[in-house]
Amino acid sequence: MRILVVGAGATGGAFGTLLQEAGRDVTYLVRPRKQEVLGRDGLRFISPTADRTHPVKTITGPDASGAFDLILITVKATAFEGVVGGIGAFVGLETSIIPILNGMAHVDRLEQLYPGQVLGGLARIVATLDGDVVRQQTALTSLTVGGLNGNAVPAEVAQELNVPGIDFSLVDDIVGALWEKWAFIAAAGIVNCLFRAPVGRIIDAGGEPRIMEAISETEAVAAAAGHPVSDAGHGQAVGLLTERGSAFTSSLYRDLSAGLPSEAEHILGDLARRARELNVATPLLDLTLIQIRAGLQG
Template sequence: MKVAVMGAGAVGCYFGGMLARAGHPVTLVARPQHVEAIARDGLRMETKTFDERVRLAATTEVAGAKEADVVLFSVKSPDTESAGRALLPFLKPDTLVLCLQNGVDNAERLRTVLPEHEVAAAVVYVATEMAGPGHLKHHGRGELVIEPARASGGVAQALVAAGVPTEISSNVRGALWLKLIINCAYNAISAIAQRPYGENVGSVGIWDVMHDVVDECVAVARADGVQLPADPHETTRKLVATMPAQYSSTAQDLARHKPTEIDYLNGYVVRRGQALGIATPANRVLWALVKLMESKR
């Protein structure tokens, strides 16, 4: 299975690296500093179970995705449409584009610019970061939930064989919303404090704030007709035990003076709440504070 990773940051490098390690030809489309390091030394995968240098192709050019059987689409949410348009000339008619992005509406947005191609949403549960050029650090988990599509079964089998627990679910929308709720509870707080999840939840009042955030998200989801696959409060509370040392992607973006995806996390809940007549004050405060911190860049 020929694989391309569009926007190969920490998430894309993890799943692309796992497939390359299993023998699939993989090309990462990534930033120059990562491409140079990977071309020279391979992708260093420092995970919970192994620390290896994995050989695979890497390029800064979107043409690296040409003729791929599956594209792991992991660009930042604000770049969804522009990256999709750039990718279009290089896709085969039967290429599956698998969205590994934060947020709940990226696959829908991507379909508007790739109307003739199969696009499937995926829910990602993994804690990773790029610890340096070409250096992926894995903090925990590493599973996927994939939307049904013509090629989903074969891709899921390849991922499972590569050591990535993968499930195909007809309720990916619910799973995406459940992950969105978790991200809304953890990401902004980690970004504002610049501390990992485990340290934050021990601070006075933080669990109460997170509880309010989750309540608001659940109210918006239900008003939007979403069927959540699990208890969001219980799932949120359990997460910290699996990745206590994790800094959220929003925290990592702020620390590196990069734009965040907060508009597609708490900000999305605020917008949907407005449209559906649901008040979301806790989400609004977290969204506004992260936007304020972004403005200091």
């Protein structure tokens, strides 16, 4: 299959490298500056087990490439709208599209544009972009995919993605899995952004009850939407967000603290909107959004 990876950042660069190393036909859709760097230096991916650099195929927009068989969208939500309108030239009638982003708004948007061709995707990887180098901090590299609206994942798509280095799995309820992850990252975002500190310091300051309230809020929205968080998912969230002495901070908080574009509206704003539609009270979520939005205006 011809695979188009939209974005060559931490997630796209890592998964794209592993697919390429397994002999898959991978092309990256990137900005012109990124194309220049990759053309000159190649794509360098440093994982806990290897440091390698590969030449890669890149495009910057519609050209003679035609339709791809599989499109992986790996950009952050802040860049999503900028790329979603530009992939149309690469989508054929048999193209499968897997967005790997947090939240759910992107799934709804793609389903409107390409009904029946979108699959749910959930990646777990701890990686960052250091300049133009992809650095992976832990060995965790998993990709979970599932069909939407009763559609099955094509067998050839599953076969293409099941490669060494990627812990690949298919699930029946990918929407539930996406909501479960969303509930957690939203709770983490509330906790860190509202109290402006790592988890351990928040607990030391007496904030553990508020942490539990934040978890309850986001999980209540998921439940009202028809996707209750599993006991295992709840336990994991509580464990990570109430660990004494923990230096854990959410990526949303880190981006905001660094003055970088953030996924605040995609993760928190969209969840608050859905909470209102479902008549679920989310006072801590609402306070966090006020703080973030007021700070951005300042």
